[in-house]
Amino acid sequence: MTVIETPRTWLRPLVTADLDDLAQIYGDPEVMKYRLISQPACRKQTQEMLESYLAHWKQHGFGRWATIYKPQKRLIGHCGLEYLAILDEIEVNYLLAREYWGQGLATESTVAVLRYGFETLQYERLVALAKPENLASRRVMEKTGMQYEKNVQLYGVEWVFYTINRHQWKQSHNGCDL
Numbered sequence: 001m002t003v004i005e006t007p008r009t010w011l012r013p014l015v016t017a018d019l020d021d022l023a024q025i026y027g028d029p030e031v032m033k034y035r036l037i038s039q040p041a042c043r044k045q046t047q048e049m050l051e052s053y054l055a056h057w058k059q060h061g062f063g064r065w066a067t068i069y070k071p072q073k074r075l076i077g078h079c080g081l082e083y084l085a086i087l088d089e090i091e092v093n094y095l096l097a098r099e100y101w102g103q104g105l106a107t108e109s110t111v112a113v114l115r116y117g118f119e120t121l122q123y124e125r126l127v128a129l130a131k132p133e134n135l136a137s138r139r140v141m142e143k144t145g146m147q148y149e150k151n152v153q154l155y156g157v158e159w160v161f162y163t164i165n166r167h168q169w170k171q172s173h174n175g176c177d178l
């Protein structure tokens with residue numbers, strides 16, 4: 001099992017037993033406000049999402065990790081990598097329970113995920129998408145060295161599209177964690 005450690009978190013692959021914790025987090029309207037469907041997910045929807053994440057792990061050998069907050073040994077969100085067939089790109093994604101926002105935790109876990117994408121999976125480029133008004137998410141992208149490239153229309157919605165390539169990754173991090 002691929003576990004990634006950051007100063008304050010462990011990232012470990014999501015498992016079926018995470019349903020209760022995820023349902024609580026995905027059920028928060030504020031957390032889901034800028035997702036494709038801007039509505040809280042019910043338990044059944046969360047289960048479908050979790051099943052799709054597990055299927056992605058099986059198919060690609062990577063996917064979304066559960067973000068475990070070390071001090072409480074608690075699942076506080078997810079982050080990870082997803083193959084986006086519609087763009088033929090690998091997308092970085094992240095989401096945290098509201099009470100953990102504003103402490104740099106998404107940035108910390110995203111740096112680790114980017115490192116995994118470049119150094120372990122050996123991808124040449126990683127991308128991220130956010131609704132334009134999701135300023136916190138855009139800030140995470142910027143802080144982790146991603147650069148705004150363009151706006152794109154996907155699934156009938158407008159998104160900002162950020163990218164980072166291996167060269168930019170090396171330049172922005174110089175092999176160090178933030």
Ligand SMILES: CC(C)(COP(=O)(O)OP(=O)(O)OC[C@H]1O[C@@H](n2cnc3c(N)ncnc32)[C@H](O)[C@@H]1OP(=O)(O)O)[C@@H](O)C(=O)NCCC(=O)NCCS
Nearest residue numbers: 031094095096101102103104105106107130135136137139
């Ligand atoms: C996006 C999200 C993961 C950020 O998590 P986080 O742990 O709070 O992120 P960080 O603390 O690492 O960084 C957030 C940055 O955004 C900034 N920020 C937060 N809200 C902001 C706002 N409304 N306007 C501008 N900047 C904002 C913070 O100040 C911080 O920047 P700074 O370090 O320069 O001060 C979290 O808000 C979340 O889970 N949102 C819901 C799910 C989501 O939108 N996921 C992304 C999908 S694209």
